[in-house]
Amino acid sequence: MHELAALRAWMVREQLAARGIEAPLVLAAMRKVPREAFIPARLRARAYEDAPLPIAAGQTISQPYIVALMIQALALRGGESVLEIGTGSGYAAAVLAQIAGQVCTVERIGALADAAAATLAGLGYGNVQVRHADGSQGWPGQAPYDAIIVTAGGPEIPPSLKAQLKIGGRLVMPVGASPHAQALICLTRHAGDVFSREVLADVRFVPLIGAEAWPEADSPPQPRRG
Numbered sequence: 001m002h003e004l005a006a007l008r009a010w011m012v013r014e015q016l017a018a019r020g021i022e023a024p025l026v027l028a029a030m031r032k033v034p035r036e037a038f039i040p041a042r043l044r045a046r047a048y049e050d051a052p053l054p055i056a057a058g059q060t061i062s063q064p065y066i067v068a069l070m071i072q073a074l075a076l077r078g079g080e081s082v083l084e085i086g087t088g089s090g091y092a093a094a095v096l097a098q099i100a101g102q103v104c105t106v107e108r109i110g111a112l113a114d115a116a117a118a119t120l121a122g123l124g125y126g127n128v129q130v131r132h133a134d135g136s137q138g139w140p141g142q143a144p145y146d147a148i149i150v151t152a153g154g155p156e157i158p159p160s161l162k163a164q165l166k167i168g169g170r171l172v173m174p175v176g177a178s179p180h181a182q183a184l185i186c187l188t189r190h191a192g193d194v195f196s197r198e199v200l201a202d203v204r205f206v207p208l209i210g211a212e213a214w215p216e217a218d219s220p221p222q223p224r225r226g
């Protein structure tokens, strides 16, 4: 077996399954997607570390365990329409694309959106559409979605995203009063305005910056001391 494929199988076993990720579709998807293709060439030997890694434009590719935890919480069965906010490298979009029917992903930094679209196309992910825009307002043209995943932290769940979620659908997002520390929230839409929420974990994501998130001028503010 190729060395990186062996490391990927080890990552799924030791970092995901051993820590309680059980969803067979998520484990199978993460066994397939080559994380090394989504990170800078100089970091490829570290592709299966149990950590986030830097990508271009000061952003990050999330820790594999957190990607798996978030996607598992969406409770996908296969074939769904999924919206991702925060394309970054495109890695989570690729994992989603292994499970869902259609993935729409939005990134506010144009260079990252372009690079991710090229990586995803190069790997043959024809069911992912990448858009360069402020994702805090969702992607109304493709709504509603069976599931929404936000991979950057905001002060609250943007109303536009709640409105673009189907009844019965789930939304997973890091939410916190500080742009640097959040609770990972899973929101379920039961009826028009009826939502329930569950806290999954404490997390530290880069800030979600946009009209329904942290303002650009203030971002990233320093945590208050004292």
Ligand code: SAM
Pocket (backbone or CB within 6 Å): 059, 060, 061, 062, 085, 086, 087, 088, 089, 090, 091, 092, 093, 106, 107, 108, 109, 112, 133, 134, 135, 136, 151, 152, 205, 206, 207, 208, 209, 210, 211, 213
């Ligand atoms: N899902 C990504 C991956 O698999 O590589 C990791 C995403 S990274 C932790 C968060 C991303 O959210 C960054 O690329 C950042 O530019 C993006 N972002 C922040 N605010 C955004 C917004 N309003 N709309 C879209 N993307 C945003």
